[in-house]
Amino acid sequence: MYLYSLTLQQATGIVCAINGNFSGGKTQEIAVARGKILDLLRPDENGKIQTIHSVEVFGAIRSLAQFRLTGAQKDYIVVGSDSGRIVILEYNKEKNVFDKVHQETFGKSGCRRIVPGQYVAVDPKGRAVMIGACEKQKLVYVLNRDTTARLTISSPLEAHKSHTICYSLCGVDCGFDNPIFAAIELDYSEADQDPTGQAASEAQKHLTFYELDLGLNHVSRKWSNPVDNGANMLVTVPGGADGPSGVLVCAENFVIYMNQGHPDVRAVIPRRTDLPAERGVLVVSAAVHKQKTMFFFLIQTEYGDVFKVTLDHNGDHVSELKVKYFDTIPVASSICVLKLGFLFSASEFGNHGLYQFQAIGEEPDVESSSSNLMETEEGFQPVFFQPRRLKNLVRIDQVESLMPLMDMKVLNIFEEETPQIFSLCGRGPRSSLRILRPGLAITEMAVSQLPGQPSAVWTVKKNVSDEFDAYIVVSFTNATLVLSIGEQVEEVNDSGFLDTTPSLAVSLIGDDSLMQVHPNGIRHIREDGRINEWRTPGKRSIVKVGYNRLQVVIALSGGELIYFEADMTGQLMEVEKHEMSGDVACLDIAPVPEGRKRSRFLAVGSYDNTVRILSLDPDDCLQILSVQSVSSAPESLLFLEVQASIGGDDGADHPANLFLNSGLQNGVLFRTVVDMVTGQLSDSRSRFLGLKPPKLFSISVRGRSAMLCLSSRPWLGYIHRGHFHLTPLSYETLEFAAPFSSDQCAEGVVSVAGDALRIFMIDRLGETFNETVVPLRYTPRKFVLHPKRKLLVIIESDQGAFTAEEREAARKECFEAGGVGENGNGNADQMENGADDEDKEDPLSDEQYGYPKAESEKWVSCIRVLDPKTATTTCLLELQDNEAAYSVCTVNFHDKEYGTLLAVGTVKGMQFWPKKNLVAGFIHIYRFVEDGKSLELLHKTQVEGVPLALCQFQGRLLAGIGPVLRLYDLGKKRLLRKCENKLFPNTIISIQTYRDRIYVGDIQESFHYCKYRRDENQLYIFADDCVPRWLTASHHVDFDTMAGADKFGNVYFVRLPQDLSEEIEEDPTGGKIKWEQGKLNGAPNKVDEIVQFHVGDVVTCLQKASMIPGGSESIMYGTVMGSIGALHAFTSRDDVDFFSHLEMHMRQEYPPLCGRDHMAYRSAYFPVKDVIDGDLCEQFPTLPMDLQRKIADELDRTPAEILKKLEDARNKII
């Protein structure tokens, strides 16, 4: 079995983000690392985040930093990754790619303890960069310019110190003196040697300054000073002319200003009033904002509160450090302050936000300062505050993030054409169920009912130079309705259009006149109101029409074509006639090329399953240039012209191309390339779109021509970043559509469906899925589908949180306190806030502030029944007494008394640390009542361990309780033990069954294949895996095969060899005799690993599903970082050969951007086996043309054929 791996939805979580002017000039961009993806984002003028560029680097990006050479206008990016190399990237605006400027190898690849890459720090003046590891190693590279102003990089200078852990690294701004880097270090050598523990308790963190002597080309430890033992992060303080220099040390509960030869200035970080006393406050992200005259820092704590830190300084002397409460936003992995007054917050979990500054915290608020720091016997006096709603920031945009994707199922609950992906995302109060549908999201602008069933719709401008459309013309079976577009859309009668007949086409002709084609003729309405009418000869009527701004071709019944052209005066002149062999099915004329008088090509589709290209040139007018036979009669034709691109914002460069698209009656869209000179057709591709014959319309998206295909659902064909995408729109079936442009909606689409006129806009391009969000209460863990009622049962649980009642009580209390202004330091301002807050519906939404923290042994959990169709929760059971739900399954016991029951495995008082401990485990059995909408507890059975896996098996319930696999039957008062096997190595986390086989996944030891013998009532293991795998997800593929994913980011398949499987099935004892001969505690038989692939992200769910109707199934996976991917089995040996060769050439010719070897990355833990990386293959179109041709030559194909293969492979999956 060979698999093709393809990422369907790229990771949406963010590891780190930096901001800078990467494209040069004034615009600020944000570079974000999403694990193995590097993205460049930019807020556009409407304050929406746009992705400018995205590249998969096949390596783990761990840190980013930006720097600028003195006097330059452009920032470079330094990437610290797992490649053992330092990589410096420059964004190339013209080509829209990242250029690798430098790549220097310094160590082994992989995320290792002493190989640098975890931290990157740059000198603020851009003269040097330091790259550090968790322990020991730090390397400094000197950056400079050569005579042609190109960036140069020196050989590395070592600043190692062994037995030293490094917590954070930053550059120190010391103007143009020698560059200095600061590090928080901890020496552990003595603690390792001292059995009394004294050395360990005395271990002291140090702030160390490393100075790079540019003259001597040498790095020395310049200064080392003890620092607070809770220190975890450093922030550069502006120096030189801008500030006092030095660093801010963020420590647990404190912010400390430190510099060489300067006394420490310390201030406490204010605490939330409801925070348990034993918990510290840790800073997790920070940003600095620098203007000409002032600077300040924003630091965010682990609870999401943002504080503004300011320094009062006089020259180099800092007299006071103030920490003032700013606002509370969801916890971020990085925050970036942009010059335009935006704050980008890359959330740890859940959607990322773009905020605009309303104020910069000048107003009085809770503040702690170094000057009123009080030291008491128990330490420093804390300062308290109460979070309030946003005052200084306002959110203007958010970027969806699925991180963390906890569970996922592909189901077709809504009975749509394609299945939906139901995914459990987020954590704590920001958790949600997201329903993903493949396709682009649209925004509906207006829906209005029309009298009768419209058959077609067009929009026209009055003049070619107009920006917006003037009329919407709707045709019915016997009439035409004209609507004028203005402040309102209303019916008009003075347009000159004939309203007593249906229309076939309405368009602008020449510069300023309008044309209406109806079955009996062509009505030409001149700008001054004169009307010219051309009538069809005899009794013949017009059946089809093709037109552009200057040319019209009509087809009469019987198959005669008549060609008109608009002359210099705007008059429509008949040019040529041509008799076709039979009736014409459809027509289209290519748009008039820029600067020409006419387009050269006419396409005619006939009912004999052919499409012909005819010439419209005067010298060979209506002569057939080429013929293409198609699989079914064409229904609609459309020329789509793709302008030449040399990259830029749109992406990869590609030459100009003309595509002929034909929608066939069997629902297939057929796309061929038309040679722009000869009209010859080549390179055809087809794709099934739906059950209805696709109708094709030309619209414009982002100023480029795109194609709308209306089959049983609408599709959009467009070019995005150099790729042609054909993507469904998440909208209902449409009959007819036209582009629409007005001052409210510059690029919309007007369409008819049923008896309604619909105007909509297409949102973000380039997305694979659009989502519908249903909020949840706690971190969702798992969910199951009630098979008959199509309801979802979700279990949610959170550690260290208060129950809903406790939270409600606490909130009331806090508002009472806030109302009388007694919280924190009793600020007068607080009173006002309290009053304001009550005006808002939800003054303190948990979504933004997070749940208050409780002790870590407290658990909250709930079981929810959710109707996905209405997105409503029909039943929500909150568990009591620190009980948390861990596993769920539906079960039908064989006595059938109750029908489908729900089994939920729970644990009371679970504790992970310092030792795993629990009070008791339970299995709850619930009965569905009220049509499955509600749950009723039947009984609760206590078990001795954590029931992490439940599964129905032969009318009984199988439960994995710690290392025990047990079979239960339903009793009146409790579950009854029937049979058990205690021979599992650690903890059972998954159980799947098929016939009499049971596939058990162990948390640490991969899969165990078991059998149940009913006659002897025995469960026994007959095969297991020889590789220790820390399973995170598993899925049963077939009788002998299991798919699994481990904690380290690998996906693998294991299979029981065919002969063994047969032997076991034929053996009357079921392989039991052999079982007794198992050695070293293992099973007698071993499964083979048949597939192995490193995804590079923790896979949390696996499922076998097909995303296209009638397509073959692939294995879909979801990951913690919020990406969704698929593994699709190849069906032919030729394809395997082709793709493995393409992959090989791609590896050689186009090594990954951040320096990690592709093969090594995919084999990070185990050698990759029988999986071809589609993500790498799909980078083929982004290669330069000559490289594409070179690879294509090696494969004996043309680049276009390779693109077609890639497109086909993708179309098989989604």
Place this chain on the structure above:
Amino acid sequence: MQASDRFNINSQLEHLQAKYVGTGHADLSRFEWTVNIQRDSYASYIGHYPMLSYFAIAENESIGRERYNFMQKMLLPCGLPPEREDE
């Protein structure tokens, strides 16, 4: 030191031990070995962001706090060293 000494197995080992933290030797104690493994593991958790997030979800802490906790644990990953038996 003679030229040949540079190539004998012991000096090569010494070189490796100096260069790569965690390179073992014949007298490595169980404690030292475990400490190394643990520190390597923590460094790997910190380096692999998805894994760090996975732990953060399990413990319901922020990722930043989880990273800090792992760094802190690198000091004494296996508790105090055992009393050394005097040779």
